[in-house]
Amino acid sequence: MEQPIIEINGLTKYYGRLKAVDNLHLTINKGEIFGLLGPNGAGKSTTILMLLGLTEPSSGEAHICGFNASRHPIPVKRKVGYMPDSVGFYNELTALENLTYMGRLNGIPEATVKALARDMLAEVGLESAMNKKTGTFSRGMKQRLGLADVLIKQPEIIILDEPTLGIDPAGVRDFLELIRQLSQQQGLTILLSSHHLHQVQQVCNRVGIFVGGQLLAEGNMQTLAAGLFRSAPYMVQVTLKTIQDPAALERALLQLPAIEKVVITGVLAEIYGQEDITPDIVRFFAGNGFDVTGVQKKTYGLDEIYQQYFENNLKENAFNEKSSGLFQRSFFGRFKKH
Numbered sequence: 153m154e155q156p157i158i159e160i161n162g163l164t165k166y167y168g169r170l171k172a173v174d175n176l177h178l179t180i181n182k183g184e185i186f187g188l189l190g191p192n193g194a195g196k197s198t199t200i201l202m203l204l205g206l207t208e209p210s211s212g213e214a215h216i217c218g219f220n221a222s223r224h225p226i227p228v229k230r231k232v233g234y235m236p237d238s239v240g241f242y243n244e245l246t247a248l249e250n251l252t253y254m255g256r257l258n259g260i261p262e263a264t265v266k267a268l269a270r271d272m273l274a275e276v277g278l279e280s281a282m283n284k285k286t287g288t289f290s291r292g293m294k295q296r297l298g299l300a301d302v303l304i305k306q307p308e309i310i311i312l313d314e315p316t317l318g319i320d321p322a323g324v325r326d327f328l329e330l331i332r333q334l335s336q337q338q339g340l341t342i343l344l345s346s347h348h349l350h351q352v353q354q355v356c357n358r359v360g361i362f363v364g365g366q367l368l369a370e371g372n373m374q375t376l377a378a379g380l381f382r383s384a385p386y387m388v389q390v391t392l393k394t395i396q397d398p399a400a401l402e403r404a405l406l407q408l409p410a411i412e413k414v415v416i417t418g419v420l421a422e423i424y425g426q427e428d429i430t431p432d433i434v435r436f437f438a439g440n441g442f443d444v445t446g447v448q449k450k451t452y453g454l455d456e457i458y459q460q461y462f463e464n465n466l467k468e469n470a471f472n473e474k475s476s477g478l479f480q481r482s483f484f485g486r487f488k489k490h
């Protein structure tokens with residue numbers, strides 16, 4: 153049963169004349185890992201600040217666990233743990249000392265704070281480093297400590313702003329896995345802002361694509377891909393030993409049912425269709441005496457979704473810069489709930 157925990161209605165923020173967030177509508181359910189995806193300046197951080205009650209919206213409102221974020225920021229802060237993109241610690245203190253200190257600041261009773269800090273450090277995989285000074289920590293270790301710092305408040309929602317920035321690939325993988333486990337084991341709701349497509353794709357149940365202050369699309373990977381690639385959602389790549397007459401091959405393939413488009417480049421044929429056309433295609437090539445060296449069914453990931461949007465958006469901008477807003481709305485309009 154879906155239970156809304158973050159409800160955003162018409163949230164808008166102007167900085168002077170700049171509309172940093174434009175009429176945002178979004179609902180996030182309890183236990184979801186939601187990715188706010190978008191390039192720099194898209195409005196992700198401003199949205200997060202409004203959710204935390206740290207900046208006042210120009211219009212619209214956000215409810216967190218039922219509390220209006222700008223009218224009741226204190227209960228909201230109790231429910232939400234926020235990790236900014238860069239977390240500062242006292243370098244001369246150990247991880248345990250830093251975390252115990254943060255726990256005290258958050259009002260955790262003296263009798264339990266140290267034990268809780270130890271538990272949280274174990275939770276984020278820093279058990280063996282808890283007595284090391286944080287000045288010696290790598291960026292990945294600092295992010296884990298940042299997460300422990302958020303968890304010690306025992307929040308219901310965690311908001312992470314670009315949490316994997318500057319961490320090496322193995323560290324990123326471990327960190328994302330940790331986030332996934334926390335969400336699964338503790339039923340935490342996690343909102344994660346990032347411009348790293350692959351990372352968001354790995355860990356999030358649902359993503360929202362932000363550009364120019366607008367939420368252009370939201371959904372899971374399947375819904376986004378199905379909507380975006382509606383005209384030809386399936387693609388099969390066939391590699392052949394040779395292609396003597398590409399035009400004739402294209403014509404012949406287009407005779408097959410459900411095939412919408414064929415693109416031949418060198419010895420590679422990319423065949424797009426309405427249905428999963430792989431069996432028909434394989435039969436076609438085998439039956440017509442082609443030497444097939446490879447067949448690959450393509451599934452659309454966030455990369456393609458993002459790329460497709462940007463490619464089209466760039467073309468449109470080059471054509472008429474002023475129409476880009478309109479284009480964005482029409483291109484992604486079909487995904488939007490509001």
Ligand SMILES: Nc1ncnc2c1ncn2[C@@H]1O[C@H](COP(=O)(O)OP(=O)(O)OP(=O)(O)O)[C@@H](O)[C@H]1O
Binds near residue numbers: 190
């Ligand atoms: N305090 C501020 N005063 C004026 N303009 C601001 C302020 N904060 C952000 N902006 C502008 O609002 C827009 C959205 O910025 P925001 O930081 O929310 O985007 P973002 O998606 O989080 O990007 P990044 O990943 O670079 O932080 C940008 O054009 C930014 O320059």
